[in-house]
Amino acid sequence: MWIAKSWYFIYFSAGGCLNPFLTLLYREKGLSEARIGELAALRPLVSLPAGYAWSALADRRGWHRRIMLGTLCAATLFKLSQWGLGGLWPLALAIALGQAFDAPVTALVDASVVAACAVEEDGDYSRVRLFGAVGWGIWAAAGGGLLGTLGWPSLFLCHALLTCLLAWPSARLSFDLLRGGPGHVGGALKGSGTGAGRGGDQERGGASAVGTRRQVYVLADVEEAVSLVGKASKGGEGGVDDGGSQCASIACDTQPAGAGQSAPVGQPSPSGRLTGAPDPPSPGQPPAWRLLIHPPILAFLASVAVMGYAMGAIESFLFLALRDLGGPPALAGLTLTVTCVAEPIVFWHARRLQAALGRRGCLHLVFAAFLARLACYATLRGWPSPWLVLPGWATASAA
Structure with missing residues (x-):
């Protein structure tokens, strides 16, 4: 998992040296606290629909790596452009466009890493993700020192250089499980490029082929869902669905091991349904909005x-x-x-x-x-x- 750890460390290092200090930049450009709050509110308002749209496109086309790399480059360019912009509306446009491109980056990587952790013997998402916290903490301190001594150009330069370093781990991350490929993401994340997960019967995040299983979808950011709920135990009690960038799925047995269907998850069962798929709504089931x-x-x-x-x-x-x-x-x-x-x-x-x-x-x-x-x-x-x-x-x- 060292490639995933490297990605988190570098990505959050790049963010830590610049992102937290942007409110100070906006004040220096003459914006009031009210306007700074409005700019901050743009981020979640834009990222929520943009993240779902990009994730759906990535899942439909299988372009997880292309979209992750392309949106990362575009988001970085829009963020760097804020240095030379002035006034509320130019900054708002740059922030909105940058956030629209930035929204799927961590979501796609999170989905890939969570899926890999489910098939890894030593996979633990929280212990992989903590390298992001280490990078953020180190470079936040460095960014504050640079801002106080060398000014804003040094922060934007560091952000650009660190983002360029992401090209190496980004090119080596595997998105096979998100495309429904065989379960050897773990080997790819280790850098071997080969490696075979935990067997051919574990797909879609390592779900087991034993027993009838039901997917419970939790609409939440993957980082928050996993950090709160924790990665499910080995043997396939956790995974990521096709739209995994924004939706964590928890697989739970509905029958004892050995009873029920034996077809691998994602394969047709004797009844014709895909194992591991959600049950179709019954005629008497209340509409989704009542949830x-x-x-x-x-x-x-x-x-x-x-x-x-x-x-x-x-x-x-x-x-x-x-x-x-x-x-x-x-x-x-x-x-x-x-x-x-x-x-x-x-x-x-x-x-x-x-x-x-x-x-x-x-x-x-x-x-x-x-x-x-x-x-x-x-x-x-x-x-x-x-x-x-x-x-x-x-x-x-x-x-």
Whole structure:
């Protein structure tokens, strides 16, 4: 999995040295906090439909690598163009177009890596993904230092050079499982180019051929779904469906092992249906829109709204607040570094944490941490030094 680890490290290194500091650039260009918030709101509004559209095209045509590389290059060019732009509307156009191209990049790579982890003996998505946190933390600190000493040109140059380095691991990532090919993504990700997963009966993310299985689709970003739920155990209890870039699927047995169909997942069963496919809706089944008023779904949407507000407020305005309090750019970068010191620890022990607290307990812990974090930032002006933000950031982020 070292190629996937390299990809995450370089990609998030490139993002960490520039992306968090762009709000400071917008202020230097004369934009108010309200306008900066509007620019920040463009990103999710554009990325959601764009991500689904690109992912659907990639799945339909089998162009996962082409789309990932092409959109990565286009997104980088639009991001670099922000350096020379001024005014709200030119920046808004560059951000919207850049986000439209950037949306499928991590989604496609995540889907490929999650599928590979399901067929790897030592595959663990959280431990692969933590290399992104390491790269982000290192280069956020470096970016803050560069901004304070050499200015904006150094940040944009570093972002461009690091993105160019992505060409090597990007060319070696395999998307075979997303195209329904044989299960040897694991070998390709290891760099051998050959290698045979865990047998020909494991396709579509390594689902087992034993027993009748049902796919439960969770509409969520793959990163968040996997980090919360965890990768399913080996032997095929987890995978990614055809639209895997935006939808994590969890396969669960509905009959004991050995009972039921024995055809491989994705192959016709004696009844004529594809094994592993979702059951067709029954005539009496309620329409899909009624799921939106189901209490668990409402609770999920409310949780997403609260977390979105918290993350939006922090990512869009914390650096501006630190600058108003006299904090240097290096302090802004170090806040992210301190966060990333805690994040790999949580990724590494994710399974133990979930086993000890349960999923509900983990969610409660995360919400409590964000409440403490926002309370610290709300009272930041009364603290004797802006540098005291570092311990509060670390404590809240460790959850």
